[in-house]
Amino acid sequence: MLIHLAYTLTGDRRCAELQRMDSERLDMSGYAYYENIWGGGAESMFRRKASVVQHLDRLRVGEHSLFEIDDFIVNGGEGPGQQDEHRRLFAPAVDLNFRRFEQDRRAYLEGGAERQADEEAALMRWLPHCRRKLFFEWNAPELVNRLIPFLYLDTYLSLLRAERSTIEQVRRDLVLGLNRAFSHLYLTDSDNLYVTTQYLHSAEQPRPLVRLTIPLSGVDLFVDGRPDMAYDRERPDLLLRFAPPPALALRPGAPMPKLERWRLNLLTFEYLMRLAHGGTYNILADECELSVRALKDQLLSAFAYEPAEAGLIEFFVAERRRYVLKKIQIDEQGHLRSGG
Structure with missing residues (x-):
């Protein structure tokens, strides 16, 4: 972390080099702290080695356009x-x-049609840079947080504030997301959590078997604060x-x-919420699928039983x-009986 902070401040440049660039009036905007924090260009050795940069890369701050922010940058508010x-x-x-x-911005706003293409290209090069600047320096979190490409970031933050009305709705969404993640089917039931396992093979498509059924009332979502020694403060986490x-309570003895x-x-939360609202399984799968599989194994190991x-x-x-x-x-003679 300290190495990353040092790189953020210096961009791996020495004072003599920066002084030379300044004396030659070279463009040093690319060495701003809000550019260095992402680890520099693709050829940067620090970028390839620092694990924290690989995590930050997922945020892709500044790479996508938001009308309200771009309009503020270009038109001045x-x-x-x-x-x-x-x-x-x-x-x-x-x-x-x-x-x-400012010169490129003014040229774009005031330029004639015959010069518009060049001036637009010049301004477009500034936009990602300016978005990242606003992300750190504009005191408008409801806007700049949208530069992080998470659809449910605001919901996640409201949960960390323990807003009860949000918790109740999201709990149902997370159960639905888990049902779809476990089964890889577009299930619509959020009244129960279905933990599925091996597949029945049929002529149509494989179907996951339901091994456990936990009612929605048996799934609780809450905020769990725990000490974070690295920052000497309490860090809230979401916990399911x-x-x-209920069938386990019926077993005698x-x-x-x-x-x-x-x-x-946040990544797992985003993954499940997207699934619950119709997203596809490939989005964030690399980051989250292993964790979801581990949860399935955890529940099966703890609760699996013979009906x-x-x-x-x-x-x-x-x-x-x-x-x-x-x-x-399937009865003792191997005959099938439909149960509904």
Whole structure:
């Protein structure tokens, strides 16, 4: 962390080199701290070695356009308040190559049609840089947080503030997201968590078997604060807590398993929320699928049991444009009986 902070401040440049560049009036805007923090260019040795940079790369701050932010950068804001803020943020300084940004901006706004293409290209080169500057320096978190390409960042932050109304709705969304992540089917039931495992092979498509069913009331979402020694402060985390399936309470003489817990970081939260709202499985799969599989294994290890009805098999089938839970039972003679 200290090495990364040092690189953020210096850009791996020595004083003599920066003084020479300044005396030659070279453009040093690329060495601003809000550029260095991402690890420099693709050829940077620090970028290739620093693990924290690889995590920051996922944020891709400044690489995508937001109308409200780009309009503020280019047009200077609406009303006296925003215009004053624009002048403060974009005052001529080394990180804007002194007056060069303002000159390119003015040329774009005032240029004629015959010069528009060149002036637009010049301004477009500034936009990612200026977005990153605003991300760190503009006191408008509701806007600049949207530069992080997470659709559910605001929801995540509101959960960390323990807003109860948000928790209740998101709990259902997370159960639905887990159902879709476990089964790889577009399930619509969020009243129960279905932990699926091996597949039945059919002529149509493989169908996951349901090994555990935990009702929504048995899944709790809450904020868990724990000490963070690195920052000498408490760091809140989101935690899902799973109660044993009710069927386990019916087993005579068997001890009731303990509650199981699972921590969610922002990436996993985003992955499950996107799935719950119709996203595809490939988005964030590399970062999150292993954690979701580990949760499935954790729940199966803790709660798996032989059902009281021997030979009962539960699985999902497509029916009327949705997946429906079906049950069949195999009796001692090997005959099948439909259970619904």
